[in-house]
Amino acid sequence: MSSLAADFSATQSLLWREIIRFLRQRSRIVGALATPIIFWLFLGFGVGQSFHDSSLPGAMNYIEYFFPGTIVMIILFTAIFSTISIIEDRREGFLQGVLVAPVSRGSIVLGKVLGGAVLAAGQAWLVCLAAPFVGFHLDATGILKILLLVPLLSVMLTALGYLIAWPMDSTAGFHAIMNIFLIPLWLLSGSLFSVQGAQGLIAVLMHINPLTYGLAAMRYCMYPANSPWLGSLPSESFCYIVTVVTTLLLLAGCFAVTLHERKA
């Protein structure tokens, strides 16, 4: 039991450190929160007026269409910024200090992933408060679902960031992965354009992208049940199954890479 208490203490402390660090670094707040919001406003008002996606039902404007994608982007960016610090921690020697503590490797993974996820979920929820002002009328079930789905996606994307950052020794490498993998992951999740509107390889990539289902689940939270929009999406329960399974697989991956620590 005492070792479990030690693990809990370590997880708690690592989580606390993530939050303190975040609050000390103003640029991270700007990067994770302001960037997606600006992106959303520019695309929503700019692109929304110039183009019309024929696959979108006429009643919905682009700013509404793009809102769930913005929430996911906030989560993704926060996850990236908090897991990239693993690479700095390793280079600086801070990580070694954590690895020689008498705690299980699992508690280190949890502390780091939950820390990043708390930051991501907190910011995403904050922006969700704006939903009623941009035309979404969330009912109690919708709100409840957001309260659950946002943390789930936050854990999923932070675990993904952790898995990428853990074996890396340069932040430049992480930035490369971010550009060629993480951003496309988001672009091809149905955040900017619907799966129905895509063709060929892009459509295939969108179908196998687990984030597509996370984003669809987000749409289920925000759009009314009778929305024509939801008809074109995979079923809600399937979306949750894919998201939960992906999250568990990624977490298992995090535990595996941390247990098999090679570079110390």
Added chain:
Amino acid sequence: MSHAPFLTVQNLSYSYSERQALKDFSLELNQGEIFGLLGPNGGGKSTLFKLLTTLRPLQLGDIQLDGLCYRCSPRELRSLIGTVFQSPALDKKLSVYENLWHQGKLFNLPSPILKKRIDLLTERFGIKDRLRDSAEKLSGGLQRRVEIAKALLHQPKLLIMDEPSTGLDPGIRLELWDYLQEIRRSDGITILLTTHLLDEAERCDRIAIIHEGHLITEGKPLALCEALGGQVLSVTTENTSDILDLIKTELGTTPKIYGNEVRLRLTSDFDKMKTSTLAARLADHPQVQAVTLSRPSLSDLYLEKTGKSWTQH
């Protein structure tokens, strides 16, 4: 010695995929001693360090610390060890207090005890007035002190330090050694450190030289030097090649050149008369700045045992 050694390293071998870093390496440390590990880079020092701090799992051989074996109880062991890494391990974004607090919680110290420990250690290391400062604002010397305080929070029995003086100026280095002597006296802690500094090695109770994965020699620094025997003739000059030739003709052995120093180790059966006369002649030589005839130092020992000059490693 009647009681069992505090730390026993037995027949340790360790290989990375491409090379063997430690070969049948054994070592024993007594409780309360300050032990220095010396050796060229890539000689196995850092691998041993990683194994002792449990950062890497053992392959062949065994380690026992205070009766606990590394293979059976790594977690219990970790709470007996305090580690100071070569690269700074502080979170620069956190304050000194927060860094220490975080470390204490990683070691599961209850808050009231942790508060007392932080109080005590920051007082002792003279950093109490800097507790609220962010770690990045501290000078290198102060950061090192915080790191040592951090390593001592959970009252480890063994303190392992990798090049603790890296980046510290000589004055602060002396201070650091005073602290080390003090915690050894007050807490009976055993200290194992790696160093590449001669004066630091001389301050250790015992030292060991590791080279190519083997333990080459171990013992008290002075005793090891005395065991070498003989004398060392050292000539500082701008014209190293002429002086080398001169010594070679007079004494019949070839000295070695390090920068602007010509150095010759004389074995115990050397010709004292001939050497003194030569030393006197060299002292008058217009191109010679200094001549010394002295007992071998740790750097001579190091050179003899590893074939590498102290300054090269």
